[in-house]
Amino acid sequence: DAGVIQSPRHEVTEMGQEVTLRCKPISGHDYLFWYRQTMMRGLELLIYFNNNVPIDDSGMPEDRFSAKMPNASFSTLKIQPSEPRDSAVYFCASRPTEGTEAFFGQGTRLTVV
């Protein structure tokens, strides 16, 4: 398996624009997590899904953030409108139902100017 695949790897956008980050989890993994990494706050859990259903979105910072998982092999994290303080590295991770290890993608580095 190729592991968790995220796209794009880098994204630079202007303030106010819509940004969509994409994730393909490892096949067969029923849990999908979105994390945001910053120097100040480390790795923050934004939202996670189980069997495509959002379970806990308490980490989503504002209504500008939304996440979807239309099927077992694809998830998106959308920011609309984007702001400079959203600049961070966003990670997607997945794991199987029976298991404790989370497998991370390589992340998307987002810069909002």
Add this chain to the structure above:
Amino acid sequence: GENVEQHPSTLSVQEGDSAVIKCTYSDSASNYFPWYKQELGKGPQLIIDIRSNVGEKKDQRIAVTLNKTAKHFSLHITETQPEDSAVYFCAASIEYGGATNKLIFGTGTLLAVQP
């Protein structure tokens, strides 16, 4: 909810020395404590974990200790090598039936091993 604090934020050691990273957690229900290593430009990767029914676990040069009463856990790396240089994250979670719910991470420690 769970809160995990991690110290130090940066750590520089000489090759061959030991490195220790410490974490505390707040939720007494947490019973699963993994450590992840993140190399430059990559996502975090699990290196070792410990469950609350044991106090210590060792894997070659890496060891983890857990003090459940004090809600402290630590990562110990002995005989450090330049390839140990990375960001290390501790995390806490509740494990049940062989699976966990969400992982709550500490803020990370940047370890630099000087040759």
